[in-house]
Amino acid sequence: MKIKDLEKLNDEGVESLSSKERRRFLQFGLSITGVFLGGTILSLTSAPKVQGALSSGNVPMTDFPYSPHYTMVIRQNHCIDCERCLDACRSTNNVPAHGYRTTILERSVPIAQKEQRERIFMPILCNHCNRPACVRVCPTRATYKDTTTGIVLMNPDKCIGCKTCMAACPYNARYFDEGKRAIDKCNFCYDTKLKESGGKITACAAACPANVRIFGDLTDPESAAYKLIHAPEKVVWVLRPETGTLPNVFYMNS
Amino acid sequence: MISYLKTNTFPTISMNQVLIVVGLALFSGIGLSFGIHSLVVGHDHTFGTSREVPWGILISPYVFFACLSTGLCIVSSLGQVFGIETFQPIIPRTVFLALITMATGLMCITLELESPWRVGFYALLSPHQSSNIWWKTTIYSLYLIFMLFNFMSLALTKKKMAKIFAIIALVTVTMGNLNMNSDMELLGARGFWSENYMPLYFLSLSTLTGCAGILLFSWLGKTFNGQTPNIENDMALKATGKLFTVLLLGILYFTGVKIMGGFFPQFTKNPEAMSLLVQGGFALNFWIGEVGLAVLIPLALILATKGKNANILALAGVSCLIGAFVLFYDLVIVGQLIPHYYQYNVVDLPQYYTYSPSLHEIMITTGAIFFFLASFVFGEILFKKIYTS
Ligand code: SF4
Ligand code: SF4
Ligand code: SF4
Numbered sequence: 026m027k028i029k030d031l032e033k034l035n036d037e038g039v040e041s042l043s044s045k046e047r048r049r050f051l052q053f054g055l056s057i058t059g060v061f062l063g064g065t066i067l068s069l070t071s072a073p074k075v076q077g078a079l080s081s082g083n084v085p086m087t088d089f090p091y092s093p094h095y096t097m098v099i100r101q102n103h104c105i106d107c108e109r110c111l112d113a114c115r116s117t118n119n120v121p122a123h124g125y126r127t128t129i130l131e132r133s134v135p136i137a138q139k140e141q142r143e144r145i146f147m148p149i150l151c152n153h154c155n156r157p158a159c160v161r162v163c164p165t166r167a168t169y170k171d172t173t174t175g176i177v178l179m180n181p182d183k184c185i186g187c188k189t190c191m192a193a194c195p196y197n198a199r200y201f202d203e204g205k206r207a208i209d210k211c212n213f214c215y216d217t218k219l220k221e222s223g224g225k226i227t228a229c230a231a232a233c234p235a236n237v238r239i240f241g242d243l244t245d246p247e248s249a250a251y252k253l254i255h256a257p258e259k260v261v262w263v264l265r266p267e268t269g270t271l272p273n274v275f276y277m278n279s
Numbered sequence: 280m281i282s283y284l285k286t287n288t289f290p291t292i293s294m295n296q297v298l299i300v301v302g303l304a305l306f307s308g309i310g311l312s313f314g315i316h317s318l319v320v321g322h323d324h325t326f327g328t329s330r331e332v333p334w335g336i337l338i339s340p341y342v343f344f345a346c347l348s349t350g351l352c353i354v355s356s357l358g359q360v361f362g363i364e365t366f367q368p369i370i371p372r373t374v375f376l377a378l379i380t381m382a383t384g385l386m387c388i389t390l391e392l393e394s395p396w397r398v399g400f401y402a403l404l405s406p407h408q409s410s411n412i413w414w415k416t417t418i419y420s421l422y423l424i425f426m427l428f429n430f431m432s433l434a435l436t437k438k439k440m441a442k443i444f445a446i447i448a449l450v451t452v453t454m455g456n457l458n459m460n461s462d463m464e465l466l467g468a469r470g471f472w473s474e475n476y477m478p479l480y481f482l483s484l485s486t487l488t489g490c491a492g493i494l495l496f497s498w499l500g501k502t503f504n505g506q507t508p509n510i511e512n513d514m515a516l517k518a519t520g521k522l523f524t525v526l527l528l529g530i531l532y533f534t535g536v537k538i539m540g541g542f543f544p545q546f547t548k549n550p551e552a553m554s555l556l557v558q559g560g561f562a563l564n565f566w567i568g569e570v571g572l573a574v575l576i577p578l579a580l581i582l583a584t585k586g587k588n589a590n591i592l593a594l595a596g597v598s599c600l601i602g603a604f605v606l607f608y609d610l611v612i613v614g615q616l617i618p619h620y621y622q623y624n625v626v627d628l629p630q631y632y633t634y635s636p637s638l639h640e641i642m643i644t645t646g647a648i649f650f651f652l653a654s655f656v657f658g659e660i661l662f663k664k665i666y667t668s
Binding site for chain 1: 323328330331334391393397401402407409410416620624626627628
């Protein structure tokens with residue numbers, strides 16, 4: 026099955042996941058797993074190669090397109106909605122009051138076979154997608170994917186304020202900064218905390234008291250994020266996989 | 280000016296005509312000054328758009344005028360490019376209308392941008408070829424230039440030259456129209472658009488509005504200038520009326536498909552959005568605007584008079600144009616109202632996002648329409664000789 030067809034399938038949700046097939050793919054050497062679609066787990070970083078892997082059984086060792094390939098793993102069930110990450114992001118990155126780069130969504134999810142519902146806090150931020158809809162539509166390359174790190178960045182000087190990227194992003198990850206007269210979004214603290222820490226951590230991850238946001242490098246087996254994603258018994262997923270943007274922010278319960 | 284050069288006579292203008300042009304220009308100026316104000320203080324303070332619904336009503340006149348221009352160009356090329364004689368008498372006015380409709384559309388999109396002063400520089404210095412928006416704006420700007428040359432050649436009675444520019448403009452604008460489809464399709468977040476911007480639908484809709492525009496504005500022009508009846512011109516309008524009727528039937532089919540999608544989820548990929556349009560908050564717009572005004576009323580008027588009455592054809596045209604405007608408004612807005620995380624059981628997430636145009640947005644839209652009307656009347660005065668030659 027081609028990746029395009031897989032994307033058309035519905036996300037089955039994590040509830041119905043079995044980790045068997047995912048383990049199989051890990052054994053094949055696919056470095057990163059996540060979306061669960063129609064019972065098949067896809068590599069998210071190297072789509073053309075996965076296509077090859079799925080159609081011919083000829084499995085490549087995945088090499089990452091970026092180095093370091095930054096990612097964030099959200100350990101969703103640990104989030105207590107204290108919002109310290111939001112404050113840290115705001116103060117570190119000068120985010121104005123009328124916008125936000127990251128937020129916490131509160132979900133109320135039915136618990137299987139019971140009348141009760143469970144409350145879940147789901148932090149969201151830009152997914153630094155491997156196939157970013159926002160970058161594709163921008164007429165002036167004001168938003169672009171950094172060729173070294175894969176971070177989706179903004180050059181505010183080039184932004185004409187057409188807001189096509191806002192219309193295109195499936196994750197509501199962008200807002201118009203009236204001060205800069207340009208779009209602003211999460212950039213993994215590229216010019217602030219990430220730079221200061223020598224590429225080690227972002228402001229929101231550093232501020233989280235419950236270690237929900239694990240920032241790391243997918244090419245580094247020593248990175249905490251790498252380890253979480255590759256833990257064989259853990260289920261990892263991404264948001265709205267059906268849109269085909271191939272996110273680099275992963276969710277798990279841990 | 281060109282008319283003067285060619286005919287050696289000043290166009291005669293009555294006081295009433297002057298008053299009408301000045302009045303329209305004044306209204307246009309008032310409306311557009313709201314655009315300048317928004318530009319200065321920022322859309323956050325003046326527009327009804329939001330983070331969730333970033334595109335407002337101003338996208339609708341842009342799409343509307345761009346499609347109208349496409350349709351006008353297509354109909355004008357029936358006579359100019361394909362040499363169908365019946366359509367030849369209406370060529371000059373149609374070309375001029377195509378020119379000013381596209382200019383109005385591009386003006387609307389410019390006023391929708393928050394930082395338009397960066398366009399000239401970065402659209403040229405940092406173009407993005409995989410961005411359909413970039414292509415569309417570039418294509419439409421080029422088209423505007425080709426249409427200008429087309430009209431100038433017509434005014435100078437350089438037929439061959441006019442035909443060459445007409446061909447280039449036709450190819451360009453068709454590309455732009457098809458691009459509009461992929462443009463919307465690309466916006467992965469909004470499935471409603473990819474479902475509703477089908478190339479054939481869009482092209483038919485454009486030609487439909489083009490025919491409606493010709494029927495209405497030929498009638499208005501005639502009324503404005505008090506011209507004597509002209510059999511060839513009437514024949515051309517009747518032929519346009521026939522084309523209009525066929526296209527109405529085509530659009531009726533597409534409207535039927537929308538209705539099916541709105542009532543039966545199995546016929547659509549976006550049941551939430553389609554049901555919002557057909558039986559939810561946009562139902563009035565849909566049934567009165569898209570079904571009634573755009574298709575059924577014009578069809579009924581034409582069938583009742585067998586398409587022979589120019590006044591009724593003009594009435595059918597105006598009804599269709601208003602309906603089409605509503606259609607484009609629905610298309611732009613409904614596409615954005617499904618919440619991004621609607622499948623995630625998010626607490627306090629509304630079933631649909633909301634948007635309503637602000638005073639500034641309405642005034643800018645009205646200003647743009649008046650700008651178009653003022654340009655039209657201006658053309659009627661200045662190019663009367665060319666239109667009737
Ligand atoms: S989450 Fe949205 S803004 Fe971020 S890279 Fe993906 S499409 Fe672009
Ligand atoms: S709003 Fe700015 S960043 Fe977004 S698509 Fe337009 S020019 Fe690019
Ligand atoms: S990574 Fe940095 S910019 Fe992105 S949400 Fe966290 S603090 Fe904000």
